Amino acid sequence: MSHDWNAAWRQRVLPTLGDETWDLIVIGGGISGAGILREAARRGWRCLLLEQRDFAWGTSSRSSKMVHGGLRYIAKGQWRLTRDSVHERQRLLDEAPGLVEPMSFMMPHYRGGFPGPRVMGGLLTVYDALAGRRDHRFHNAQQLRYLAPGVREDGLLGGTCFVDALTDDARLVMRVLSEARADGATGINGLRVQQLVRDEGRVCGVQVEDCEGGGSMQLRCRVLAVATGAWAERLRPSDVPRQLRPLRGSHVLLPGWRLPVAQAFTFLHDSDRRPVFVFPWEGATVVGTTDLDHHEDLDQSASISAEELDYLLAACTQQFPQAQVSAADVLSTWSGVRPVVGSAAGERQGKPSNETREHVLWHEPGCVTLAGGKLTTFRPQAIEVLKACALMLERPFEDDGAPVFVAVPDLLIPGLSGSQWRRLAGRHGRDLPRLARLIEALGHDTVGATDTLWAELAFACDTEMILHLDDLLLRRTRLGLLLARGGEDFMPAIRHLCQSRLGWDDERWHQEEQRYRALWQRHHGLPGGSLLNQ
Template sequence: MTAKSYDLLVVGGGINGAGIANHAAQAGLNPLLVEQGDLAGATSSASSKLIHGGLRYLEQRQFRLVRESLGEREVLLKMAPHLVRPLSFVLPHHAGLRPAWLIRLGLFCYDHLGGRERLPTSYGINLRRHAWGEPLQPAFRKGFVYADCWADDARLVLANALQCQELGGTVRTRTRLELAHREGRQWRAELRSATGQSEVVYTRALVNAAGPWVEQVLKQRLRLGARDSVKMVKGSHIVVPALHPGPQAYILQHQDGRIVFVLPYEGRFSLIGTTDIVHDGDPGEVHCSDAEVSYLCELVGQYFQRPPTPEQVVWRFAGVRPLYDDRSENPSAITRDYTLRLDREGAPVLSVFGGKLTTYRQLARHAMQSLQPYFDRMRLPDNPTTLVGGDLPGGDFEAFLQDARLRYGELEPDLLLRLARQFGDRLHKLLAGVRDTTDLGQHFGAGLYEREVRYLQLEEWAVSAEDILWRRTKRGLHMSAAEQAALVEWMAGSQRYSAGG
C-alpha cells in the first residue's frame, strides 16, 4: 500500500494546531492534523473562555501582546458571532492594591491600544448605587467597567478543524505521532490510531503544536534538540451556582498579584478562575486541588457578600498552560506571548511555544508566513474568513436566533438558544426536517437529544460521552449522574451496532 503524502503535518489538536491547519488549508495546501486524544481535549477546553486584551499584561509592559489581543477581539466577533460575544467586566476598586489613577490609566490604554468598533469604552460606576454593585461587600464603593469578549473555547477549536476539513484538509483524532524523521526534503511520519492501527505518511513540512507536549514531541518523536522550553503552569477553575444576577462578569484583584474572574456561565452558574501554579508532572495528569478550591472561594469571599464554599462546587477542572519559559520565577509574570522556532536543517519543522486563546489566529498566520518559502503555491488570504457556523446574515446573532425561533417554533426557546450558539448557521443542517421534539429522538436529559448526539458523532469527531457532555455541549453540568450514565450506555450500544454493520 502506497503511503499518503501531505504538504503539512500538524501535531496537536488544540486551538493553535487547529488554527494552523485551518490557515494551511485556506492557503491552498493539503494539511493533515493529528491529535492523540479529542480535539481541545486538554488546555484548549480548560481556559477561562475569554477573548481579551489582558489588562494586567499592561503592568508587565507587554504592549505588543496587548495590542494584538485587543485587535483580535473585534476580528473574532466577526468571524464567529455565534461563539464569541461581548461581555462587560466590573472591576471593584481595592484601595490597598492599586490606586484609582493607575487603573484609569490602564483602562485608557486598553480603550485606545487596539482597534475598537463594536466594544464600548470603559467608565466608572458607583457600586453603592449601581445594580452591579449589589452582590459586593459594602466596603467597595468605586468600580470600573470595561468590555472584553467571552468564547466557547472547545467549539472554537472545532470550528477551525471543521473549516480545515471542508477546505480539503484531513483531521484525525485519537491518532498519535509515534516517530518522524527526515528523508531528503520530506518527513516520514509513523502514526498510530487508538485501535492500534499503524500508518506511514510523508509530508513536506511538520508543525509541532503539541502544547504541553511540545518538548516531548521534539525530543522523543522527532529526536531533535530544543533550545527553547515551556514552563507548564496549571490553571484551575471551579463552577458554582450563580453568585449574582445579570450578564456582567467581575474581575477581582488579589494581594499576591493574581487576577481572578467571576464569569456568568451556562445560564445558572458562575465560573471562577484561575490559579497559577508551576506544574512539573505529566501534563495529561492535572487536577484542581482542594487547596486551589479554597483559594478561589476565599478570594471571592473578600469581595462578595455571599461567597461560595467548597461544598457548593459542582465542577472543577484544570489545564496546563504551556508558556514560553522566559525564566520568570513568578508564574503569573511569565509571558503569555508565543514564540515560533523554525528548524531549517532539511525538511522544515516549526515548533510552537506559548500562546493563548485570543491570539491563536495571529499565531497561525505568523506560522504559515514562516513556512511560506517552502511552498511556492501557498496563497495566504488577505482578510480573515468567517469560521464554520459563523455565516449569519449581517453577522447578527440575535436576528439569526429570532429567525430560528420562527422556523422551529415548536422547540423550547432555551434549547434553540443553546443549539444556535453551538452550531451557528449549521443549526439548519442539524434540524433538517424537524417539526417538534418528537423528531429529535431519545431525550437523555437537559435538552440533549439523540439527533444532536448522532450529529456530533458523524460531523464533529465525538467518540465518548465525555467528548459530548464536557466539551461540545457542557450538558454534563445540567444532567444527573443517572442521565449521564444512560448516555454512556447508549453510545456503547450505538458503537457496537455500527461496528456490527
C-alpha cells in the same frame, strides 16, 4: 466534505492516509492546530491534522473561556500582544456571534487598594485606543451596590466597567475544524505521533500509532507544523534546551443560583495580589483562575489541588462575603495547563504570573513548532506558522484577512427563541441545517436546566468524531461540567439517545460509563473525588 465525520468514517480513511504526500501535516488538535489547518485548507493546501487524544482535549477545553485583549499585558509593556488580541477579539465577535459573546467586566475599587479608579481608567484608555473604541466607565459605590448586590462593601469606592468577551472554547475548536474540513482538510483524533521521520536532516513525515485500533503507519509530508501546546518539546531533538514552563490554571463551577452574577468580576486576590475572576458562563458561575507550576505527568488530565480549591473559595468569600460559598456548593472543576515559554531550563524562574504570554516559533528543516500563545490570537499565530511553512515549500503566502468563519445560513428553526438560534448558529455554523433536521425530528427540549438541546447530543454522535463518552459530555457538549455529578442522573436518557448512534454494544457502553465516571471523579470533582457520590 463527508457529512458523517464519525468512527466509521475514521476506519475507512485511516488505511488511505499513507497513499499520498501531504503538503502539510499539523500535529495537535487544539485551537492552535485547528487554526493552522483552517488557514492552510482555505488556500488549497492538501493538509492533515493529527490529534493523539481528542480535539480540544488539552488546554483548549480547559481555559478560562475568555476571548480578551489581555489588559494586564499593557502594564507589562506587551503592546503588540495586546493590540493583536483586541483586534482578533473584535473579529471573532463579528464573525461568530452566539459562540463569542461580549461580556461586561467590573473591577471594584476599595479605599487604599491598587489599582485605584484613576490608574485603572488610564490603563483602559490605552486598551480602548488599541481597540479603536471607548468601552469603559466608572460607577460610584451606590451604583455598584445596585449593579452587584452582595459585593463586599467595606471601604468600597465604586467600580470600573469594561467590555471583553467569553466563548465555549471547545466548541470554538470544533467550529474552526468544521471550516477547515469544508475546504478539503482532513482531521483525525486518536492518532499519536511517535516520532518524526527525517531524510538527510529534513523532516519529511511522521510515524503514527492508532491509539484506538492499534497498529502504526508512516505518513509523508512536504512540511510539518507542530502545535501541541504543553507537549511542544516532546518531538524536538533531545540536545535542544527546554524552554516550556507548564503552568496550571484551575477553576470551580458553581450553580448560577448559588452565586448569581450578571457580569464578570475581576479583582486582586488578598493572598498574592493576582487577578481572579468570577463570571457567568452557560447558566452557571465560574471562579478562576490559579497560576502554578504544573509538575505532574502531562499525559494525565490536570486536576485541581486542595490548595487551589481553598484559594478560589477564599476569593469568593473576599468579594462576596454574604454568599458564604463552600466546597459543598461546587458543581464541577477543571484545570488546564498553559504552554508558557519560560526561561531555559536550569535558570532561575520567577513567579508564574510574571511569565510572558507571547508565542515563539522554533524552526528546523521541514518543520515549524509553535510554542506558547493565546486562544484569542489563534488566527495571527496560524498565519505566522504558515508563512514559515510556505518559505520551506517555496510558495507565496500572504495574510489576506479573509474571515475564519463563513456566514451562517439564514434558517428559520420553528420552536426556538432568538437567543437559542443565536447560540446554535454560533456553535455549529455551516452545519446548522443538519442540526435543524435533528431538532425537527427530536424536538427542542433541553437537557435538564442547561441550554443544551438533546438534538445537539445526537448531532455530535452522528457527525463530530466521538471516540469516547467524555468526548461527548466534556467537549462536544459541556454537560459533564454543568450537570450535577457529571450528568449521572441523565445517563439512562443519554444512553437511550446515543448508544445506537455511536454503534456501541451494551458491553462497550458499560465500559465507557465506567471510564467516564472514574475520569470525572479524578479530574472534574473535588480533590479526593467526593462530588460524584453526593
